[in-house]
Amino acid sequence: MESVWKIENITPRVRAEYLVQVDLSGIAVEQWCDDSDIKSACPDCKQRIHRVRFPAATFYILLVTVAFIEKAEKVWTRFRPLSLELPKPLFPVAGLPIIYHHIEACSKVPGMREVILIGFYQPNDALTKFINSVQNEFKIQVRYLQEYTALGTAGGIYHFRDQILAGNPDVFFVMNSDVCGDFPLKEMLSFHVQKGGGSHCTVLGTEATRQQSLNYGCIAENKDTHEILHYVEKPETYISSTINCGVYLFSPEIFKTLERIFKKNLEEKYSLDTTSPSKEIIRLEQDIFVPLAGSGKLFVFHSNRFWSQIKSSGAAIYANRHYLAIYRDTHPDRLAKNGEGLPSVVGDVFIHPTAEVHPTAVLGPNVSIGKHAVVGEGARVRESIVLEGATLQDHSCVLYSVIGWNATIGAWTRVEGTPNDPNPNKPFAKVEVKSTFTNDGKLNPSITVIGSNVQVPCEVVILNSIVLPDKSLSGSYKNQIIL
Amino acid sequence: MKALILVGGYGTRLRPLTLSCAKPLVEFGNKPMLLHQLEALVEAGAKTIVLAVSYRAEQMEQEMRKVEEKLGVKIIISLESEPLGTAGPLALASEHLTQDSEPFFVLNSDIICDFPFKQMVQFHKHHGKEGTIVVTKVDEPSKYGVVVYDAENGRIQRFVEKPQEYVSNKINAGMYILSPSVLKRIPLKPTSIEKEVFPFMAQDGDLYAMELQGFWMDVGQPKDFLTGMCLYLTSLREKSPDMLHSGEGIVGNVLVDPSAKIGHNCRIGPNVTIGPDVVIEDGACIKRCTILKGARIRSHSWLESCIIGWKCHVGRWVRMENVSVLGEDVTVKDELYINGGRILPHKSIGDSIPEPQIVM
Ligand SMILES: Nc1nc2c(ncn2[C@@H]2O[C@H](COP(=O)(O)OP(=O)(O)OP(=O)(O)O)[C@@H](O)[C@H]2O)c(=O)[nH]1
Numbered sequence: 001m002e003s004v005w006k007i008e009n010i011t012p013r014v015r016a017e018y019l020v021q022v023d024l025s026g027i028a029v030e031q032w033c034d035d036s037d038i039k040s041a042c043p044d045c046k047q048r049i050h051r052v053r054f055p056a057a058t059f060y061i062l063l064v065t066v067a068f069i070e071k072a073e074k075v076w077t078r079f080r081p082l083s084l085e086l087p088k089p090l091f092p093v094a095g096l097p098i099i100y101h102h103i104e105a106c107s108k109v110p111g112m113r114e115v116i117l118i119g120f121y122q123p124n125d126a127l128t129k130f131i132n133s134v135q136n137e138f139k140i141q142v143r144y145l146q147e148y149t150a151l152g153t154a155g156g157i158y159h160f161r162d163q164i165l166a167g168n169p170d171v172f173f174v175m176n177s178d179v180c181g182d183f184p185l186k187e188m189l190s191f192h193v194q195k196g197g198g199s200h201c202t203v204l205g206t207e208a209t210r211q212q213s214l215n216y217g218c219i220a221e222n223k224d225t226h227e228i229l230h231y232v233e234k235p236e237t238y239i240s241s242t243i244n245c246g247v248y249l250f251s252p253e254i255f256k257t258l259e260r261i262f263k264k265n266l267e268e269k270y271s272l273d274t275t276s277p278s279k280e281i282i283r284l285e286q287d288i289f290v291p292l293a294g295s296g297k298l299f300v301f302h303s304n305r306f307w308s309q310i311k312s313s314g315a316a317i318y319a320n321r322h323y324l325a326i327y328r329d330t331h332p333d334r335l336a337k338n339g340e341g342l343p344s345v346v347g348d349v350f351i352h353p354t355a356e357v358h359p360t361a362v363l364g365p366n367v368s369i370g371k372h373a374v375v376g377e378g379a380r381v382r383e384s385i386v387l388e389g390a391t392l393q394d395h396s397c398v399l400y401s402v403i404g405w406n407a408t409i410g411a412w413t414r415v416e417g418t419p420n421d422p423n424p425n426k427p428f429a430k431v432e433v434k435s436t437f438t439n440d441g442k443l444n445p446s447i448t449v450i451g452s453n454v455q456v457p458c459e460v461v462i463l464n465s466i467v468l469p470d471k472s473l474s475g476s477y478k479n480q481i482i483l
Numbered sequence: 484m485k486a487l488i489l490v491g492g493y494g495t496r497l498r499p500l501t502l503s504c505a506k507p508l509v510e511f512g513n514k515p516m517l518l519h520q521l522e523a524l525v526e527a528g529a530k531t532i533v534l535a536v537s538y539r540a541e542q543m544e545q546e547m548r549k550v551e552e553k554l555g556v557k558i559i560i561s562l563e564s565e566p567l568g569t570a571g572p573l574a575l576a577s578e579h580l581t582q583d584s585e586p587f588f589v590l591n592s593d594i595i596c597d598f599p600f601k602q603m604v605q606f607h608k609h610h611g612k613e614g615t616i617v618v619t620k621v622d623e624p625s626k627y628g629v630v631v632y633d634a635e636n637g638r639i640q641r642f643v644e645k646p647q648e649y650v651s652n653k654i655n656a657g658m659y660i661l662s663p664s665v666l667k668r669i670p671l672k673p674t675s676i677e678k679e680v681f682p683f684m685a686q687d688g689d690l691y692a693m694e695l696q697g698f699w700m701d702v703g704q705p706k707d708f709l710t711g712m713c714l715y716l717t718s719l720r721e722k723s724p725d726m727l728h729s730g731e732g733i734v735g736n737v738l739v740d741p742s743a744k745i746g747h748n749c750r751i752g753p754n755v756t757i758g759p760d761v762v763i764e765d766g767a768c769i770k771r772c773t774i775l776k777g778a779r780i781r782s783h784s785w786l787e788s789c790i791i792g793w794k795c796h797v798g799r800w801v802r803m804e805n806v807s808v809l810g811e812d813v814t815v816k817d818e819l820y821i822n823g824g825r826i827l828p829h830k831s832i833g834d835s836i837p838e839p840q841i842v843m
Pocket residue numbers: 042045046047048063064065066118119120147149150151152153156175176177178179246
C-alpha cells in the first residue's frame with residue numbers, strides 16, 4: 001500500500017498544526033506548526049553572500065535561504081527533512097543553479113571583486129563544487145560563510161562584518177537567494193553613487209498589483225528623490241504598490257545602524273531561556289528598513305524588468321521560462337536548436353550537453369533538461385524542468401512539472417501539473433503565493449513535482465501531485481501528496 | 484423461421500455514438516450490432532426478418548437493402564408512427580408473424596452472445612407452451628430484474644425487479660421465441676413486453692426459461708459495450724482465431740480491418756477493435772478500445788477503455804481513459820488528457836477533461 005496522506009481526513013485544527021510546506025528544496029516538503037510560529041521560533045536557516053571587489057569598491061551579495069529542518073523533525077518525525085543534499089539556491093533554473101544567475105549578474109558589474117555566500121547549512125559537496133566552478137568561470141573569488149544559527153536576513157551580514165569589510169569596499173550588494181530576475185545591478189550602482197554619501201542603502205523595487213503588494217515589503221517613496229519615506233513588511237492593508245525585490249546595495253555606513261540594532265536587540269531580548277530564538281537575529285526589513293525610512297538614508301531604485309520570487313515549484317517553472325527568454329539575447333548558445341538528427345525544439349529549451357535526448361522527442365517551449373538526463377523516443381516535454389540523471393522513457397509526456405534527480409518516468413506515462421503563472425491580464429501581477437491546500441483541505445492544483453529517485457511506472461497519469469523522494473509508485477495519482 | 488428484432492429504441496445510453504447512427508447500426512467488433520444477429524438468424528434458418536423501427540427508418544432501410552441481398556433473407560421494415568415499446572411492435576407486425584403457426588424469434592438489437600437459436604427452437608418445442616425466454620447468469624442480480632424459475636423444467640414462476648434479497652441470479656437476456664398465440668395478449672399500443680406481457684404468461688404457466696451457455700452482454704451503454712467487446716474477441720479467439728490480428732506490437736486479442744494502417748513502435752491490445760480506414764500512427768498505445776471507421780490516432784498517444792467515433796482525430800501525446808467516448812468527427816488536440824469524457828459529434832476539444840464530463 002502506498003502511504004498516501006489524504007488531506008481530506010485531517011481536521012482544520014490539525015491542518016493548521018501540520019501545514020505542509022512544499023517548495024523546491026523538497027522537492028522538499030517541510031512541515032511546521034503554524035506560520036507565526038515559524039517566523040518567531042526561527043529554525044535552522046541558511047544564508048550566503050557573494051562578494052565582489054573592483055579597484056575602488058567591493059560589493060557583496062548576500063544570498064539567503066531558510067530551511068526549517070529542525071522544526072520539521074520535531075513536528076513530525078515521519079516527515080523526514082527532504083531538503084535533499086542540494087540546497088535550494090542550487091536548484092537549477094534554465095539549466096543553471098538559481099544563484100548562478102545572481103553571480104552572473106554580479107560578474108557583469110565592473111569592479112566586482114568577490115562574492116560571499118552566507119548560509120546556514122553545512123557546506124557540502126554540491127556547494128563546494130558549485131563555488132569552484134563559478135570561481136573558474138567568472139574569475140572572481142567566491143566564499144561561503146556559515147552562520148552558527150539562523151540570524152535572520154541581516155544578522156549574518158552584521159556577524160560577518162569584518163569579512164565583508166575586508167579590503168575596504170565602497171559598496172556591496174545583498175541579494176536574497178530566493179528571487180530571480182533580470183537584475184539591473186549596474187543601473188542600481190549608478191543610482192546609488194549619484195545619491196552620494198548620505199545614502200546607506202538602495203533597495204531594488206518593482207510594481208505589484210494592489211492586492212499582491214500585501215505579500216511583500218511595501219515601499220512609499222518621495223516620487224522626485226526616490227527616498228523611501230515609509231517601509232512596511234507584508235502590511236495588512238494597502239500602502240503602496242512598489243515592493244521590495246530582495247536586492248539591495250549598501251554603503252558600509254549601514255554597519256553603524258546594524259550595530260545599534262544588534263545591541264538594542266541583545267538588551268531587549270535578554271532571557272535565560274536557551275530555547276528562545278537567537279538574540280543575534282536581525283531582520284533587515286523590520287529592524288533596519290522600518291526605522292531608516294524617512295531618514296534620508298534609504299532609497300528605492302525602480303525596475304520593471306522581469307522579477308519574481310522563487311518560493312514554489314510553480315515559480316520555478318515561471319522563472320525557468322523567463323531566464324530562458326533572457327538567454328535569447330545574452331546566451332543564444334545555451335538554447336537548443338533544431339536540426340538534422342536533433343530532437344525537435346519548440347521555443348526556448350535548454351539541453352545540457354551531457355543529456356541524451358532521442359531525435360524523435362519534442363521539447364518545449366520552456367524546458368530545461370539537466371545533466372545526464374535521458375529523454376526517450378517520442379517523449380514530449382513542455383514547460384518543465386528535468387533534473388540531473390532523470391529518465392523519461394519512450395512516449396512519455398511531461399507538462400508543467402519538475403522531474404527530480406534520477407527519477408524515472410515510465411513509457412506512455414503522463415506527468416502533468418497546473419501552471420501557477422501570474423494573471424497575464426493584470427499588469428504587474430506576480431506569481432500567486434498559493435497555500436498548499438485550499439480552505440476545504442484539498443490540495444491546490446499546482447506544478448507536479450516528482451521527487452528524486454522516484455520510479456513512476458509505465459502508462460499511468462500523475463496529475464497535480466507531489467511525490468516525495470524515493471517512492472516507487474504503482475499506479476495513477478491525482479491531486480495528492482504521496483509521502 | 485421468422486424473427487422480429489426490436490430496433491426502435493433511441494439508444495440514449497449509447498450517446499454520443501447514437502446521435503450519428505442508429506444504435507443497431509453502430510459497429511461492434513467491426514460489424515453493425517444488428518448484423519451479428521441477422522447473420523446468426525440466417526445461419527439458424529430464418530427466412531423472414533421483421534425490423535421493428537420507430538425512428539431513423541431511412542438509414543435502417545438503406546442499410547438493410549444491402550444486407551438482404553448479401554444474406555439472402557427477406558427483411559421487412561415495420562415502422563411505428565409512435566414508439567410502441569418492446570411489445571407493441573409485435574402487434575403492429577402481427578400480419579408478418581402469423582402467416583403460419585410456427586413460433587418466431589424476438590430479439591433486442593443490442594445484445595451480444597453466441598446466439599443459441601437452434602437450441603431455442605428445440606427447447607420451445609420440447610415444453611410446447613407459448614413462450615421461451617433466454618436467461619443468463621449475472622454476478623450482481625440486485626442491479627437487474629431477475630427471473631425465478633423451476634430448475635427442473637425451466638417453467639418461470641415470477642419476475643422480481645432489482646431483488647434486495649437473493650432470489651435468483653438469472654436475468655432476461657433479451658431473446659425470446661414465442662408462439663403466434665402470444666399476440667393475443669398484446670394490444671396495439673405502447674406496451675412493455677417485460678412488464679406487461681411476460682408476468683401474465685408466467686402466471687399462466689406459459690413461459691419457460693432457457694439458460695444461455697457462454698458469454699452474453701447487453702452492449703447498450705459504453706462501459707458494457709467495451710466489456711462485451713472483450714468477451715466477443717475472446718470468443719473469436721476460440722472460434723475463428725484467423726480473424727484476429729497478429730504482428731509487431733499486437734498484444735492479445737485484436738481485431739483490425741484490413742484497410743486500417745498501424746505505424747511502428749505501437750502497442751495495440753489486448754482487446755482492441757480497429758475499424759476500416761483507421762490510421763494509428765507510430766508509437767501509439769491502445770488497450771481495450773474500439774476505434775470506429777476512418778478515425779486517426781496520432782503518434783505517442785495512449786488510449787485505454789475508450790470508444791473513438793467515426794472520423795475522429797486524436798492528437799499526439801493524448802491520454803484518454805476511463806470509458807471516454809468520442810462522437811463522430813471529434814478532434815482532440817495534442818497533449819490533452821481526457822478522463823471519462825463523453826464528447827458530442829463534430830466538437831473540437833482544446834482543453835483537458837481531467838474528470839468525467841459531457842462536452843456539448
Ligand atoms: N542566512 C540567512 N538567510 C536568511 C535567514 N532568514 C531568511 N533568509 C533569507 O533571506 C531571504 C528573504 O527571506 P524571508 O524574509 O524569509 O523571505 P521573504 O522573501 O520575506 O518571504 P517570506 O518567506 O514570505 O517571509 C531569503 O533568501 C532567505 O533565504 C537567516 O536566518 N539566515
